[in-house]
Amino acid sequence: MQDEPTPEELIRAVADFLRNDIAPGISGHNAFKLRVSINALDLVARQLSLAQASDAAETARLEELLGRKGSLGELNRLLADRIAKGEVGLQTPGLAGHLWQTTMDKLAVDQPNYASYKRELGRKGS
Amino acid sequence: MEALLARCVAAWCSGATGVVGAVRLSGGASQETWSFDITHPAGNIGAILRRAPTGYGAAPARAAGLDAEAVLMQRAHAAGVPSPRVLHVLKPQDQLDIGFIMERVEGETIPRKILRDDRYAQARPHLARQLGEVLAAIHGLAPAELPELRRMTATGEIAELERDYRSFDWPRPVFELAMRWLRDHDPGPPEQLTLVHGDFRHGNLIIGPEGLRAVLDWELAHIGDPVEDLGWVCVNSWRFGEIDKPVGGFGAREELFAGYEKAGRRVDPARVKFWEVMGTLRWGVMCCGMMQRFRTSPEHSVERAMIGRRASETEIDLLRLLAPRGRA
Numbered sequence: 001m002q003d004e005p006t007p008e009e010l011i012r013a014v015a016d017f018l019r020n021d022i023a024p025g026i027s028g029h030n031a032f033k034l035r036v037s038i039n040a041l042d043l044v045a046r047q048l049s050l051a052q053a054s055d056a057a058e059t060a061r062l063e064e065l066l067g068r069k070g071s072l073g074e075l076n077r078l079l080a081d082r083i084a085k086g087e088v089g090l091q092t093p094g095l096a097g098h099l100w101q102t103t104m105d106k107l108a109v110d111q112p113n114y115a116s117y118k119r120e121l122g123r124k125g126s
Numbered sequence: 127m128e129a130l131l132a133r134c135v136a137a138w139c140s141g142a143t144g145v146v147g148a149v150r151l152s153g154g155a156s157q158e159t160w161s162f163d164i165t166h167p168a169g170n171i172g173a174i175l176r177r178a179p180t181g182y183g184a185a186p187a188r189a190a191g192l193d194a195e196a197v198l199m200q201r202a203h204a205a206g207v208p209s210p211r212v213l214h215v216l217k218p219q220d221q222l223d224i225g226f227i228m229e230r231v232e233g234e235t236i237p238r239k240i241l242r243d244d245r246y247a248q249a250r251p252h253l254a255r256q257l258g259e260v261l262a263a264i265h266g267l268a269p270a271e272l273p274e275l276r277r278m279t280a281t282g283e284i285a286e287l288e289r290d291y292r293s294f295d296w297p298r299p300v301f302e303l304a305m306r307w308l309r310d311h312d313p314g315p316p317e318q319l320t321l322v323h324g325d326f327r328h329g330n331l332i333i334g335p336e337g338l339r340a341v342l343d344w345e346l347a348h349i350g351d352p353v354e355d356l357g358w359v360c361v362n363s364w365r366f367g368e369i370d371k372p373v374g375g376f377g378a379r380e381e382l383f384a385g386y387e388k389a390g391r392r393v394d395p396a397r398v399k400f401w402e403v404m405g406t407l408r409w410g411v412m413c414c415g416m417m418q419r420f421r422t423s424p425e426h427s428v429e430r431a432m433i434g435r436r437a438s439e440t441e442i443d444l445l446r447l448l449a450p451r452g453r454a
Contacts, residue, residue: 036429080297096449099300103445106438115367116442123451
């Protein structure tokens with residue numbers, strides 16, 4: 001077992017240092033690149049805290065939808081393949097709900113400020 | 127650079143005494159853009175050089191080529207489309223490689239400023255209609271007077287996107303769903319094939335406080351379905367947070383269509399939606415392409431890496447288009 005602090009705590013500490021102490025003194029194109037870099041660290045911290053639970057839930061939904069067990073990668077390949085062949089589609093019970101939940105979980109990590117995501121967070125899923 | 131430009135300018139701009147302030151604006155895979163001022167007793171002239179230096183990497187297959195771009199901008203300008211005047215097409219003796227020099231149009235291209243600054247408050251309510259009028263003018267350019275351009279159909283575009291997506295070898299059920307939907311809703315060839323700008327959106331439109339000043343970047347121009355441009359300008363990725371204003375975050379589809387139809391062209395909203403879905407998927411595939419370039423290019427750009435993580439934005443937008451949930 002690795003010791004504390006956790007990777008997430010370390011990354012958040014580095015991101016806060018760059019944001020609060022370094023960024024104000026940087027200008028021009030490097031300021032832009034630094035902002036993008038801080039965004040990347042924030043994204044990693046969100047992924048570390050959220051992905052384990054959302055991956056597990058996604059796997060469970062995929063197993064239910066596809067009727068077999070497998071890794072998340074394998075199951076997603078199988079689903080992609082079945083959609084491409086027209087074997088499953090929006091008329092398939094559970095597919096739309098699964099894609100919505102999976103996409104919402106991705107946005108929670110990738111871009112929680114994206115306006116479409118914030119709008120959909122305010123809705124009850126269907 | 128300034129010495130080369132000064133020698134070039136002296137050959138066609140009578141009275142020009144030199145060139146100052148040359149700065150490189152942006153990097154592209156196959157093009158360079160430089161801004162500079164031509165010094166002249168009657169007042170300096172702001173100018174832009176767009177060129178493709180030799181050995182700078184082959185132009186992407188979709189690009190029209192700089193010679194074609196120059197001709198398109200000249201035709202567009204002559205037809206009254208707000209477009210920078212082309213001042214000079216580079217010749218071998220200029221020793222500046224292939225490209226052209228155009229006048230520099232002052233104004234704003236940064237979406238957040240255009241959508242939020244008071245300076246553009248007067249322009250915003252009219253922009254969607256104006257964009258419709260300008261697109262109608264672009265689509266009305268006589269095909270016989272255009273340079274040789276690639277032809278693209280909806281069917282061909284779906285196949286190209288699918289090929290790019292498959293090459294990434296990363297499963298995306300939402301993209302699969304969108305490709306399936308596009309194949310099932312392919313509207314077939316348009317009544318009339320026209321010039322399509324191909325990248326008519328924020329970033330390529332110079333806006334002033336009074337409205338649209340210039341359409342830039344004709345690199346992706348081609349012959350195809352004119353509705354492609356109407357769909358692309360409505361893609362949510364170009365609304366920059368103003369998601370209830372489909373046209374660039376400043377206007378309604380109806381305003382865009384009304385401006386477009388003034389020139390006698392009819393708009394089929396279902397066909398526009400088809401191209402909006404296509405455009406959303408296309409931007410998503412482009413984001414995935416950025417991820418690939420991040421991984422394979424020696425630059426190791428954090429910026430490209432993070433654009434790769436924006437593909438999920440297009441997935442939520444595709445779901446909002448194809449499988450909308452109940453309104454809250």
